[in-house]
Amino acid sequence: MSAAAARRRKQLMARKKQQEEAAASGKDALDPVSAQLQKLLVEEPEALADEATAYEALQLAQSQVRKKVHAGEFAEAVELACSASLTILQQGRVSVASQLMTLLANVLRETHTEETTDLIEKLKGLHTAQFKAMEGKTGPEALRLNRLERDWLRRCVQWSSELGPTRFGNTQLQELLAQHSWNLSKQVESEGVDEAADNDEEEGDEVMELKCDAVTHMALAEKPLLILEWLKTLPAPTAEETKAGHSCLPADRDALLTRSVLCFVAIENMRDATILVRGYLDQVEERDSKELTKSYTSKEDGKAPSHVIFCCMLLRVCEKDPRTGPLFSWLLRSFKRELDGLYKVPIVQSYTTKIGKIYFNIQPPPSMINMLENMMGMMGGTGGAGGINPAMMQAMMQNM
Template identity: 20%
Template sequence: MSRSLSLNMRSASRRDLPPPQKTIERLENMVEGGNYYEAQQMYKSTSARYITCQRYKEGLDILQSGASIQLKHGQVTCGAELAVLFVDTLVKGQLPYNEETFGRIRKIYEAFPRIHMPHFLGDDYDDDGQKLSEAISAAKVRAEGCSSFLKAALRWSVEFGPSRNGSPELHVMLAEYIYSESPETDMTKVSSHFVRGNDPKKFASMLVNFMGKCYPGEDDTAIARSVLMYLSLGNLRDANLLMDAMKEQLKSADLEFPKSDLIQFIKYLLQTLERDAYPLFKTLRQKYKTSTDRDPVFEEVLDEIAAKFYGIRQQNPLEGLFGDMFKM
């Protein structure tokens, strides 16, 4: 087949495709009628035809509609699959990260169900825990589905957006969903996204909430980890904003800020990093080593902080446990 004939056929196929709105309405009616699986296959095949013809906007319209309505009906696996395909289409079309594309991602994100696990615990559960087990399984599906979607969106934003760390707004959204919806809270993962975000006050609110339900001795570790992760990125401003916001929120709730040697170390560290004082930084590390040894990753993070603020490189960047903290 000649190249010109191939182009003519593609051009004809582009013209043959109808406006997507009728297709969207028909598929939405299928979902409303409970035909989730059949509609899912048609969402994928129909959008693929538009995408093959490089009619990316129409393909995105179909996928966004499909993801949103499937999620609205609690079909998380189907909705998440279409949501990831939506991001894949952004990549195929080389569409830039901007207010419009971010807004579309946010709308899909907001359609993901939110059912906080503590709401499940109570008399509604039978003695053998079957309903609780089912609820935990469903929560894992929701968390994994939304995480897959937002991680794909973050990778797209790295490639087609202005930030090499990915969209700060997307990082905050992912951190919020993981914290509120995951049956097992991974504070390291939550914090790793918040520190690449742009909302230290919201991060502070989450930490204050965590303090109300964590085990004794976990609160100061969570605070220290969060501050150190900000500092490992060279972000002294937001590390200070986080501490200030936490103090303010705890005071408003008539609660006390945790007191421990580890917290004292963090306070001294923030002051030390305001000036060129590497010898004092080394002295602090030595004096509070017993406290920082409570978490095996803290020493690596402090090495990275030394590199960021004083140009002292102990190892290759993002090695070991520290590097694992910032993986997507």
């Protein structure tokens, strides 16, 4: 018998003896994969600081998670994925852990795991561990890992929205995603986007996309004051951005305010929309609100309609009787140029369409009818936005 065969025979005998002892004590013996994984995660977690060892733990954990899923042990699979990811993150191996966290998010959705308070706390703990591990890191690799974290948080929010009790997903997860998106936008601004990366032109400006996602998810998290704090950090609109008929995009501060308010109103959260607008008028807007109100309908001062006044009027109109639908339609027409300058206009249009349907029972017209109306307007020359009595607008604004 060769030396290798002798060693193999000895290992098999030792394993058989271990299984017999476990059976005698009434316990199931761990299989070699589980035993090695437990050794790395529990007995020698410091060894995971080594990249090769961390990848070994990743492969073992992925294998065991899939095995438990196939066996119908969904809760055990989720628990293993959470604990293994956390241990790897605590050793600073974010790139390795991100792969296991992606598997965790997929398992949550595939197995229709219900949302629980304990599970939400574990997901928050994973994000906190990732944040600590990435603290102080910069460069292309840090950007890549933070983008992966954003994608993971999105998956978690989607899982919570589908299987949790909250309509748009757990508000704590929404807040984590919003804050991470805002921080990532600042990181991209300071470090720049990797020019060598394959950037989809349809995605547009990544920084603006991140900021829009941030305010949208923070609105879904019902945290208007945090949005207000972000808006305070942005520069005021320039003269070019407030000029009537300006060709440039609206100022970021104005665009994000309007987007946030539209999102709040579309999800029927008038309370937080009002808090945001009032806070903006009191703490952010430097221009006089009365002058802005007067300027909104003026065609002589050369100023574009103000975003904050549009938001104020939108709130006042939505608080009125559903029969004020024509006033809502006029408001959209009068502000159309500014709305068309916002990032990803179709999303903005979905907000305004939903607002019209919820508050005024305005049904979106079929595309063919809409096209015919546009054609008739161009042919007859009667497609203007119309006007509104300034005194009526003053009355709408007096309680803001």
